[in-house]
Each structure stands twice: as C-alpha cells, then as structure tokens.
Amino acid sequence: MRTPPRPMWLLWCLLLTACATLGGRAPSSYSQSMDSATSGCLRNPACASQVGQDAVLPWLSRAAARAGQAAALMRLWEAAEVARVERVLAQCAKDANFDVNERLLGKGGRTSPELCKAPVDPKVPEVTWGMKLGEEKHAAALECVQRMLGPMDAGRFSLEPRYLKDAKTGRTRWLDPQVVAQWLADGQFHLLLGSIVPDVVLHALGNPLNVQAVFDFKFPCPVTNPPNWDTYPLGHAFAERTQGAVYQQLLRSAQRPLLVSPNSGVIR
Numbered sequence: 001m002r003t004p005p006r007p008m009w010l011l012w013c014l015l016l017t018a019c020a021t022l023g024g025r026a027p028s029s030y031s032q033s034m035d036s037a038t039s040g041c042l043r044n045p046a047c048a049s050q051v052g053q054d055a056v057l058p059w060l061s062r063a064a065a066r067a068g069q070a071a072a073l074m075r076l077w078e079a080a081e082v083a084r085v086e087r088v089l090a091q092c093a094k095d096a097n098f099d100v101n102e103r104l105l106g107k108g109g110r111t112s113p114e115l116c117k118a119p120v121d122p123k124v125p126e127v128t129w130g131m132k133l134g135e136e137k138h139a140a141a142l143e144c145v146q147r148m149l150g151p152m153d154a155g156r157f158s159l160e161p162r163y164l165k166d167a168k169t170g171r172t173r174w175l176d177p178q179v180v181a182q183w184l185a186d187g188q189f190h191l192l193l194g195s196i197v198p199d200v201v202l203h204a205l206g207n208p209l210n211v212q213a214v215f216d217f218k219f220p221c222p223v224t225n226p227p228n229w230d231t232y233p234l235g236h237a238f239a240e241r242t243q244g245a246v247y248q249q250l251l252r253s254a255q256r257p258l259l260v261s262p263n264s265g266v267i268r
Helices: 006-022 029-042 045-050 053-074 079-105 113-117 129-153 177-185 243-251
Strands: 157-159 162-165 172-175 200-204 207-217 258-261 265-267
Touching: 079 129, 079 200, 079 207, 079 258, 079 265, 113 129, 129 157, 129 207, 162 243, 172 177, 172 207, 207 243
Parallel strands: 207 258
Antiparallel strands: 157 200, 162 172, 200 207, 258 265
C-alpha cells in the first residue's frame, strides 16, 4: 500500500489505534470515510485551505467518541472503587440487621437460638423467625445498597440478577428480569431450574455477563452464628455444592464470591 503524505500518515495511525480499541482491525470503510471527508472539504470554499489532516478531523472526532464509549463499556471497577463498595455492603448489612430487629422484635430486640427456631405463626410452623428475619434483612440490605450506590454507579452493578447455564451451549446467560417475571406469572418454573441469583454483582457498564465481583448477604440467626454459604439440597441441579462454588463456576468473576454479614462485614 502506498504510504500517505506525512500529515495523513499520522492520522492513519490514530485511526488504526481507535479501531484497535473498538475491535482489533480497521474496516475498509475507514479509507472511504477519509476520502469522502477530504473531497467534501475540497468542494467547500470555507475549508479549502484545510485539505488533508484537518479535513478528516470531524470524522476522527466521531470515531474517537465511539472508541471512548467502547472503552467505558469495557471498564471494570478499580481496586479503590471495590473497596468503597465493600464498605457500603458491610454498613448496609449492619444497618439492616439493627433496623429489622428494632422493627420486628421491638426496641433493643435481639435474636436468640430459641427465637430463631420458633414459628412466626403457630398455624404455619415451617416458617420460623429465623427465616422471616433473614428475608426482611436481605430486602433492607439490598434497598440500602441501591440507595448508596445507585446514583453514582448506575449500570455497573446489579442486585439479585438471575443467571442460567445454557444446556445447549454450556455458556452462562443473563436472564432479563421482565422475562423471568413473565415466566413466573405463566407458571413456567421449569425454565428457571438451575438458575442462580447472587445478591450483588459488580460488572462492566451495562454488561452483567462481564462479572468482576460477587457478594452474598448472610444474616445468621442468632447473629452470633458464623455466616456460611448454603449448600444446595439433594435433587437440585447443583446438589451438595455450595452457592459460592457454583457462583464462581458460572460467573467466572475476577475474584471469588464473598459473603457479607452484620458482625463480620465482608468475609475473605
């Protein structure tokens, strides 16, 4: 290929760099766009003196903007940002534990082994206070995370996203919440078999499949019990495996999934 004049050669390098950011190779349309920009300027007396490098700058700026957008979409969380998120999660777990205890158990109320095993309603003995408190605290913690991170980090994290390993391709799919809601409304529960729902996922902007970190809230009852990953029961698609191990396998996050609890914060 003939070497372009020096100013255009410099631009050519810039354009190839922008292309590498966007996908790895320069499409043939690049040269056509450059020629069109130069020809258009030649026909315009206002920029006749700008033939060459300046004639392509409007197109270059658009390419650079697209490259910048692509880079933003790929950008993951910096270490300092993850540390900030972990502080938020630890505080939300602590606040949720305190607030729900105060609301459901009365001012100064605390859990005990006896309370945790007791049914909320004697008519429904299978639903214990431990289950009720855990559900309420999870909801409160997630609301706290949304409130604390949402305005600043929208699009870079997901709360309770649902993922499913595709049986045909073996790849992990992210399931649209509206689709999941429709399946549930239609009673098509079998479509969700083998899916996972971690509490908090940090990912690239707008891409829940480009996962960097995974966190799960645990609210032991009583709170003095050590938090642990749940083990899937017999008959489940992931029977006798822990949530953490399955999350790691399906999501391939940069770091292993971590637990968050009121007493221990983020557990490594």
